[in-house]
Amino acid sequence: MARRGEVWMKLDGVKELQAAMEQIAVKSTRTAVMRRALTKAAEPMRAKAELFAPRRFGDLADAIQISARSVGEVGNAAYSAFMKDAAMDAKSLGTTFDAASAKAGALDAMISARREAKARGVNPAVAIYMGPVVSAGVFYAVFQEFGTKHHTPDPFMRPAFDAEAGPTIERVKPLLRQEIDKAVARIAKRAARGR
Structure with missing residues (x-):
């Protein structure tokens, strides 16, 4: 889409x-x-x-x-959503935000989203x-x-x-x-x- x-x-x-x-x-x-x-x-x-x-x-x-770079390409939304959720969870629990572990999880989410999109034929x-x-x-x-x-x-x-x-x-x-x-x-x- x-x-x-x-x-x-x-x-x-x-x-x-x-x-x-x-x-x-x-x-x-x-x-x-x-x-x-x-x-x-x-x-x-x-x-x-x-x-x-x-x-x-x-x-x-x-x-x-003309550029080959894309802004907001498939996977970036998953990365951002994971980081936002991790920050909100840390805030609601009253703990400190661990950026390093959140980034690792966000990268996994991004890679998974890209693989799913490729399997569906969404990402050209x-x-x-x-x-x-x-x-x-x-x-x-x-x-x-x-x-x-x-x-x-x-x-x-x-x-x-x-x-x-x-x-x-x-x-x-x-x-x-x-x-x-x-x-x-x-x-x-x-x-x-x-x-």
Whole structure:
């Protein structure tokens, strides 16, 4: 299930690409191949969002990036909930909060949540995120996009998505084929050198 502001897309009809991907034995290399293809496919959408971003403040357009990092990815909620429960339990019992043991339990909860999500097929193998990076000092991006009771919306991400969603999906297959071919060629070259 997508969180607010997330859009999930499924690409069908890629059996030949999947077979080609199986030539790449190392999972991290397969992940990198998919991530590079998705990032290249999404670049025109990022550029359009940058073009649509309001220029009154200047920083917003420059802060729109494509990233493989996720905020609040599967497991983080379980980690936070465990830490919060441990702190509340310590407070209600009148004992001191043992952060070290709570952290160990929270890590176990996070790992379990990720394994369960993967078994249910909830956590995708590769995900990219596009939008303003809040750490760049553009906390106001959400207010620009959706508005407030004092400020009408001035969307920039949604129009970029609406304009580029279809073309982005169409770009994925050829870019994925190109990235798979490059990775297979690199692997063959390394094998020929005896690595």
